[in-house]
Amino acid sequence: xxxxxxxxxxxxxxxxxxxxxxxxxxxxxxxxxxxxxxxxxxxxxxxxxxxxxxxxxxxxxxxxxxxxxxxxxxxxxxxxxxxxxxxxxxxxxxxxxxxxxxxxxxxxxxxxxxxxxxxxxxxxxxxxxxxxxxxxxxxxxxxxxxxxxxxxxxxxxxxxxxxxxxxxxxxxxxxx
Ligand code: FES
Numbered sequence: 196x197x198x199x200x201x202x203x204x205x206x207x208x209x210x211x212x213x214x215x216x217x218x219x220x221x222x223x224x225x226x227x228x229x230x231x232x233x234x235x236x237x238x239x240x241x242x243x244x245x246x247x248x249x250x251x252x253x254x255x256x257x258x259x260x261x262x263x264x265x266x267x268x269x270x271x272x273x274x275x276x277x278x279x280x281x282x283x284x285x286x287x288x289x290x291x292x293x294x295x296x297x298x299x300x301x302x303x304x305x306x307x308x309x310x311x312x313x314x315x316x317x318x319x320x321x322x323x324x325x326x327x328x329x330x331x332x333x334x335x336x337x338x339x340x341x342x343x344x345x346x347x348x349x350x351x352x353x354x355x356x357x358x359x360x361x362x363x364x365x366x367x368x369x370x371x
Pocket of ligand 1: 289290291292293294329330332333334335337338339
């Protein structure tokens with residue numbers, strides 16, 4: 196995923212199951228007859244569900260004739276793909292070299308403290324998931340994290356906590 200792109204809508208993945216075969220069918224029809232489009236199909240499916248539900252992969256295998264083992268292999272090989280649902284807010288914390296040198300570990304600790312989650316975990320209220328990633332492509336802003344395609348740079352532990360609290364507050368106001 197490119198860094199510093201425009202903000203996209205991220206869906207909550209809570210309770211998503213693959214009953215929306217119509218959506219999957221429309222994704223598949225977009226690539227019908229195009230060889231080598233498995234990665235693009237998986238990207239579209241992940242964009243829709245925010246992860247790759249296992250029954251969506253089964254559906255793709257059934258409809259395309261691609262072997263389930265191949266689909267699973269691609270889905271697990273590329274770090275861009277997620278096989279587990281994520282929280283409403285996906286925090287991608289850069290652990291690339293520039294960010295590492297500029298203190299990404301202290302940012303990770305701040306997130307751990309604030310949300311009580313580690314890399315790959317989701318908060319109990321399903322609001323946040325933390326994923327450590329490699330270079331996000333905006334090293335001059337290091338240390339950097341992205342939350343739902345919004346980029347936050349020049350982070351300090353305090354700034355990181357306050358960004359997270361702001362998102363929590365907004366979420367609480369929405370839910371009130
Ligand atoms: S190393 Fe973090 S954005 Fe490049």
